[in-house]
Amino acid sequence: xxxxxxxxxxxxxxxxxxxxxxxxxxxxxxxxxxxxxxxxxxxxxxxxxxxxxxxxxxxxxxxxxxxxxxxxxxxxxxxxxxxxxxxxxxxxxxxxxxxxxxxxxxxxxxxxxxxxxxxxxxxxxxxxxxxxxxxxxxxxxxxxxxxxxxxxxxxxxxxxxxxxxxxxxxxxxxxxxxxxxxxxxxxxxxxxxxxxxxxxxxxxxxxxxxxxxxxxxxxxxxxxxxxxxxxxxxxxxxxxxxxxxxxxxxxxxxxxxxxxxxxxxxxxxxxxxxxxxxxxxxxxxxxxxxxxxxxxxxxxxxxxxxxxxxxxxxxxxxxxxxxxxxxxxxxxxxxxxxxxxxxxxxxxxxxxxxxxxxxxxxxxxxxxxxxxxxxxxxxxxxxxxxxxxxxxxxxxxxxxxxxxxxxxxxxxxxxxxxxxxxxxxxxxxxxxxxxxxxxxxxxxxxxxxxxxxxxxxxxxxxxxxxxxxxxxxxxxxxxxxxxxxxxxxxxxxxxxxxxxxxxxxxxxxxxxxxxxxxxxxxxxxxxxxxxxxxxxxxxxxxx
Amino acid sequence: xxxxxxxxxxxxxxxxxxxxxxxxxxxxxxxxxxxxxxxxxxxxxxxxxxxxxxxxxxxxxxxxxxxxxxxxxxxxxxxxxxxxxxxxxxxxxxxxxxxxxxxxxxxxxxxxxxxxxxxxxxxxxxxxxxxxxxxxxxxxxxxxxxxxxxxxxxxxxxxxxxxxxxxxxxxxxxxxxxxxxxxxxxxxxxxxxxxxxxxxxxxxxxxxxxxxxxxxxxxxxxxxxxxxxxxxxxxxxxxxxxxxxxxxxxxxxxxxxxxxxxxxxxxxxxxxxxxxxxxxxxxxxxxxxxxxxxxxxxxxxxxxxxxxxxxxxxxxxxxxxxxxxxxxxxxxxxx
Numbered sequence: 001x002x003x004x005x006x007x008x009x010x011x012x013x014x015x016x017x018x019x020x021x022x023x024x025x026x027x028x029x030x031x032x033x034x035x036x037x038x039x040x041x042x043x044x045x046x047x048x049x050x051x052x053x054x055x056x057x058x059x060x061x062x063x064x065x066x067x068x069x070x071x072x073x074x075x076x077x078x079x080x081x082x083x084x085x086x087x088x089x090x091x092x093x094x095x096x097x098x099x100x101x102x103x104x105x106x107x108x109x110x111x112x113x114x115x116x117x118x119x120x121x122x123x124x125x126x127x128x129x130x131x132x133x134x135x136x137x138x139x140x141x142x143x144x145x146x147x148x149x150x151x152x153x154x155x156x157x158x159x160x161x162x163x164x165x166x167x168x169x170x171x172x173x174x175x176x177x178x179x180x181x182x183x184x185x186x187x188x189x190x191x192x193x194x195x196x197x198x199x200x201x202x203x204x205x206x207x208x209x210x211x212x213x214x215x216x217x218x219x220x221x222x223x224x225x226x227x228x229x230x231x232x233x234x235x236x237x238x239x240x241x242x243x244x245x246x247x248x249x250x251x252x253x254x255x256x257x258x259x260x261x262x263x264x265x266x267x268x269x270x271x272x273x274x275x276x277x278x279x280x281x282x283x284x285x286x287x288x289x290x291x292x293x294x295x296x297x298x299x300x301x302x303x304x305x306x307x308x309x310x311x312x313x314x315x316x317x318x319x320x321x322x323x324x325x326x327x328x329x330x331x332x333x334x335x336x337x338x339x340x341x342x343x344x345x346x347x348x349x350x351x352x353x354x355x356x357x358x359x360x361x362x363x364x365x366x367x368x369x370x371x372x373x374x375x376x377x378x379x380x381x382x383x384x385x386x387x388x389x390x391x392x393x394x395x396x397x398x399x400x401x402x403x404x405x406x407x408x409x410x411x412x413x414x415x416x417x418x419x420x421x422x423x424x425x426x427x428x429x430x431x432x433x434x435x436x437x438x439x440x441x442x443x444x445x446x447x448x449x450x451x452x453x454x455x456x457x458x459x460x461x462x463x464x465x466x467x468x469x470x471x472x473x474x475x476x477x478x479x480x481x482x483x484x485x486x487x488x489x490x491x492x493x494x495x496x497x498x499x500x501x502x503x504x505x506x507x508x509x510x511x512x513x514x515x516x517x518x519x520x521x522x523x524x525x526x527x528x529x530x531x532x533x534x535x536x537x538x539x540x541x542x543x
Numbered sequence: 544x545x546x547x548x549x550x551x552x553x554x555x556x557x558x559x560x561x562x563x564x565x566x567x568x569x570x571x572x573x574x575x576x577x578x579x580x581x582x583x584x585x586x587x588x589x590x591x592x593x594x595x596x597x598x599x600x601x602x603x604x605x606x607x608x609x610x611x612x613x614x615x616x617x618x619x620x621x622x623x624x625x626x627x628x629x630x631x632x633x634x635x636x637x638x639x640x641x642x643x644x645x646x647x648x649x650x651x652x653x654x655x656x657x658x659x660x661x662x663x664x665x666x667x668x669x670x671x672x673x674x675x676x677x678x679x680x681x682x683x684x685x686x687x688x689x690x691x692x693x694x695x696x697x698x699x700x701x702x703x704x705x706x707x708x709x710x711x712x713x714x715x716x717x718x719x720x721x722x723x724x725x726x727x728x729x730x731x732x733x734x735x736x737x738x739x740x741x742x743x744x745x746x747x748x749x750x751x752x753x754x755x756x757x758x759x760x761x762x763x764x765x766x767x768x769x770x771x772x773x774x775x776x777x778x779x780x781x782x783x784x785x786x787x788x789x790x791x792x793x794x795x796x797x798x799x800x801x802x803x804x805x806x807x808x809x810x811x812x813x814x815x816x817x818x819x820x821x822x823x824x825x826x827x828x829x830x831x832x833x834x835x836x837x838x839x840x841x842x843x844x845x846x847x848x849x850x851x852x853x854x855x856x857x858x859x860x861x862x863x864x865x866x867x868x869x870x871x872x873x874x875x876x877x878x
Contacts, residue, residue, distance in 0.1 A: 109775040
């Protein structure tokens with residue numbers, strides 16, 4: 001069978017503009033080759049900077065921003081699309097090759113109805129009449145499991161949810177009956193219970209329409225559910241390329257092995273949880289517009305242990321952290337820290353109370369002053385809480401830098417010179433500098449690549465062992481909860497639906513929502529998606 | 544303890560959810576009226592606080608304490624300020640701005656003609672500057688960061704950096720005095736032939752255009768650039784749409800709101816900011832009328848002019864806000 005898409009020695013470069021330096025030309029992708037047959041799915045996997053999105057867009061002869069294709073061939077049905085003129089490329093885009101972006105919310109034009117945008121390329125390329133295209137869109141909305149498929153197209157992008165938008169974008173890509181679709185992290189921005197639906201819808205649609213696909217993601221467990229072949233990429237090079245079964249069950253390269261084995265549990269056994277460091281009792285809170293976001297939440301964080309607060313976007317888990325820090329005074333309930341009631345407002349808390357509870361944020365970038373060096377950033381709490389100055393302060397900062405496995409060489413660096421993982425380590429050091437007893441971690445690893453996140457989690461666990469510090473760890477990632485939590489609080493729409501030791505919450509009998517959440521997390525094995533869907537079907541048939 | 548206002552907030556929130564557009568428009572209208580009323584108080588109080596006195600200025604050397612008191616009594620100035628304010632306000636809401644102290648004629652009548660002249664000037668300035676600014680903005684985007692873009696930017700910045708009276712005098716020196724191709728002064732009168740009228744307003748119009756052009760041009764450029772770099776423009780390109788089609792269909796609907804907004808603000812400036820330009824060119828519009836009235840302390844005229852300027856400014860600002868609100872699909876089509 002001839003290959004639909006054949007990429008030969010693809011090289012991609014870009015011009016970057018480092019601040020204060022001359023523009024530089026860099027290579028992003030160094031000679032990648034792969035083949036894709038009709039109706040098959042190839043998964044491209046790698047961490048950020050691996051070049052996977054860039055390769056995906058090259059299948060549409062497109063370079064985002066300053067990116068350009070510098071060499072090689074992209075053969076579609078044997079014809080090199082890179083050597084085509086503008087008109088030739090335009091006749092392929094949207095007709096024979098389509099693209100599904102990570103953020104459907106940004107990729108739909110807010111000014112037009114979804115239906116009009118979905119059928120636009122089919123009409124534009126003269127493939128269908130408006131009526132035919134509308135019919136096909138209705139059909140696609142239906143097989144993608146969108147609600148009220150015949151009227152769905154009349155809605156505007158802001159009127160539907162994120163998961164629905166992502167499916168609508170898939171419909172937009174499928175509408176013109178393309179031979180190839182490039183999926184660029186289509187489920188990454190979604191909640192886990194939504195992700196599984198979208199994933200199932202995409203898989204179903206690919207099977208029904210017989211289109212081929214490049215599926216780009218950083219999540220090996222996701223791509224394992226949907227691909228025939230997998231190519232593992234790192235820094236623009238192929239690490240490993242083979243059938244999905246071989247990659248998942250028998251990875252040859254160390255890097256692939258690390259990806260497959262990510263997030264194994266880091267905790268030995270259950271610990272005694274009676275000694276509460278922080279107690280949250282009957283907290284209800286609302287924002288200024290009168291919308292209540294927390295309903296009667298009670299939980300506690302045991303001393304020297306980790307409480308994971310897990311929930312989807314909008315569940316109120318970050319709001320809970322705002323209440324604990326005093327940034328959002330609740331209208332009911334109280335927060336007790338080591339048997340002392342904390343003032344509801346942050347301004348009224350003593351400096352000692354402020355010191356003993358520290359925060360780490362999801363975006364380390366935005367939580368640091370870009371004009372301060374690492375030394376200044378970590379030194380600031382030392383001066384503020386302990387009055388340390390000069391050589392003593394510097395010595396302490398270097399000690400902290402050693403503790404986060406970075407070392408003295410980073411003392412004079414600026415945040416912009418650090419990688420994402422290093423920035424988060426500096427944020428941890430800054431929190432540690434205050435000698436806190438409790439650190440609130442608000443999704444500290446969700447913006448990081450899996451292996452980098454793994455390193456951060458290892459660091460946090462080691463620090464807990466050495467310093468007996470407690471964590472309130474906010475996350476949407478069940479795998480992290482499994483790996484590090486002593487106790488677990490599950491939140492849904494501002495309410496606490498489940499709270500207890502990890503062994504109780506994550507083992508049967510389950511709370512309904514906890515069960516749904518657990519079953520939605522992709523597992524690193526073949527056929528997981530089919531099994532979950534089959535179970536669901538049986539359950540709904542049984543009811 | 545629950546917030547006692549929570550119920551009120553929640554009710555407003557619900558109404559906003561079901562009819563966001565109506566709520567917003569009514570809110571804006573109400574706020575504009577409130578603002579206009581506040582301005583009327585400020586104008587009245589400000590004029591009251593001004594040093595100088597009409598009677599004193601009017602009588603000049605022949606002023607005696609008795610004659611001053613007589614005139615003040617004639618004008619009703621001996622009554623309390625609140626009484627006079629509400630009397631004036633009562634007239635204003637019925638369209639009656641009182642009589643000019645200097646001429647005794649009704650202010651409304653005189654102002655109507657003057658306002659017509661000012662609007663005439665502003666209309667031509669707008670008719671030239673708006674299309675020019677939007678066009679230049681598009682050209683600047685097309686040649687982004689290249690020479691045409693830089694030239695347009697520098698020239699328009701230079702124009703906005705010079706005070707309008709300076710630009711006005713420069714134009715007079717060049718075109719009226721040295722080259723002799725333009726008319727100065729720009730006095731217009733009833734029954735003036737059309738061609739002469741146009742010639743008379745050429746220089747003041749050019750001055751106004753130069754003053755408002757830069758702001759609109761730069762906002763147009765920024766709005767288009769921000770829209771062009773959005774993800775949905777990439778989607779359009781990856782659908783295989785041509786550049787022109789993508790701009791017309793996908794960029795334009797999203798760029799219109801910010802552009803209309805800045806255009807409306809500049810139109811307000813064209814009407815309100817003409818004071819200086821009219822004086823420079825001796826053009827018989829509202830601006831000059833107001834300046835003349837201030838010199839003789841003819842307070843009813845000053846109050847009327849001030850209030851009308853404020854009303855125009857508030858009205859156009861409100862229109863700008865409303866257009867931006869209406870152009871937002873989130874508000875037109877609530878969930």
